[in-house]
Amino acid sequence: MSEQVAEAGVSLKLNEDYCSNCSICSSLCPFEAIKRDTETGKTFLEIEKCQVCGICYSTCPAKAIDIIYYDLNSLIKYLARAKQEYDCDTLVIMCRGSAPNFAGIEELFGVAKFIPLSVPCVGRIPEEIYLNAILMGIKEIYVLACDEDYCRYDRGSPVTGRKILALNLLLEQLGYGKEAIALKRNSLKVKADKDLCIACGNCVFYCPYDAAKLESPGGINFDLTACRGCGLCVAMCPAIALELENWEGESISTLISKLSSEMEQPKILVFRCQWAVFPPLDEELAPNIRSIDLPCAARVDNFHILDAFQKGIDSVFIAACSEEDCKQEKASGKAQHSVAKLKERLGQIGLQDRLHFCTVAPRYPEEFDRELEQFSQRREAIYSKVSK
């Protein structure tokens, strides 16, 4: 982590001393957060628009961009540590947006044992990391990116494609063989159980991408090329007829049980939208806090929240993007509404304080930590009072 950036309270900084105003970053930024002033010719950053995708960081030839999350040093440190920990020489770099979380990597690449490196967008990985990994003795590198038109950061996946193409040519010349780095694309998709579907049309209404089509007669059909795997329809289906491939409710439930068994009191379970919170690679949570990263806050099903309470979790904390920052077309707002509804019902049995929803953005790295800290202090105070 670059300390200089952290001091400023933001996640990204443009270092004017190094910047040569080459415009690569401003031409690649998917959010128009980096621009070049036409009069002065200077490049400048509007942090409010920045989503910290890191594409600028990984492509800047002058190393003029400082970033907090997954910068070169922390990635190298992670690789060195993980190589020992996992004791193998296969590396899988994956975008969280497309990576199957519980199973599926093995199926996709045919590797059973590997060092996982999961980041929000593989477009943020600088070329040096691939070369460093090879230098460290890593024999096989697999990269899992999203389908190009599915990339939440618009250019992250295409940029990765070009980077790997160039790297592979270079590596071939150096004698590392053809296609030393293997790139695959994948996207999360919904799957429907037509036997359970009651043709209510909820998914059609809620889908931000018009992927759900209800025909009469004929029932529900999903256009999987349009589906972006946010899981909003899954959480809204009254018939429990939908699942998100590799994010099945069942596996989240198993994970909740596992986490609950290793937590101390008062147990706080955090559901994080992976676009709202970028956890550091060496993240160490307090012994009473565990987290589950989800493709979108909309994937937080009421079942999961109640399931957690049933399994002895004291409280549930949900961190989502604000509606403006939501990478899933306002799914965050729908998630908030649904959590508010559940909170109302929890209030009827006096449990409303155990559910907390907040919106945070990775551009302000302290936001999430502060919010969680405050919530956890509140719960700890209540817990120590009650246990006395």
Added chain:
Amino acid sequence: MIVTTQKPLDELLDFISTYSNILIAGCDGCTQPPRGLREAKTLSQLLELGGKLRNKNFSFKTTTIAKQCDYYLVASMLKPQLEGVEAVLSLACGIGVQTLAELFPEIPVFPAQNTHFMGAEEREGAILEERCAGCGDCLLALTGGICPIARCTKGLLNGACGGSKDGKCELNPERDCGWILIYEQLKKKGKLDLLKEFRPPRDYQLTGWKVST
């Protein structure tokens, strides 16, 4: 659609307090918002948590059927699931609850919801509004497709009462005046002359209590 709202959890907990094995039966029919498997499961989780706070351990089974107002379906699909069940919590409208109560005389059947009216869903604003009063003598052809019985607070048949203000009802300023809606609709359709037609008082017997299919 038959519009329902969830009863408060403590009321439900009171209903079931003396039972342990409870079946929560969803209805995929016309209850709105949907009260299918998801609601059944969510409710079971909430009641289990609520029960624990009252030092009571419930055991729930959840299921759903296409419509609880159908004797045949209830008898053939729900009845076989009653083994070991001491009480049923029905997620159907009042009609479904009555069907179940009649068909399962030996088991207490409780409504999990309050039933309100026949209404339409406006999903954007998450609002459901009454649209049909089930009068047995449909007037919609004469009123531009807007029901004066359901939409006019006073259920007037022959035009506005004169108390409307800014298009809203004098009895409830949040509610649209049904007759202004009718007027605007007829104007759009070029059928304002329909307003001149006199409609005699309703025959309340037409509502009926029984029809044969």
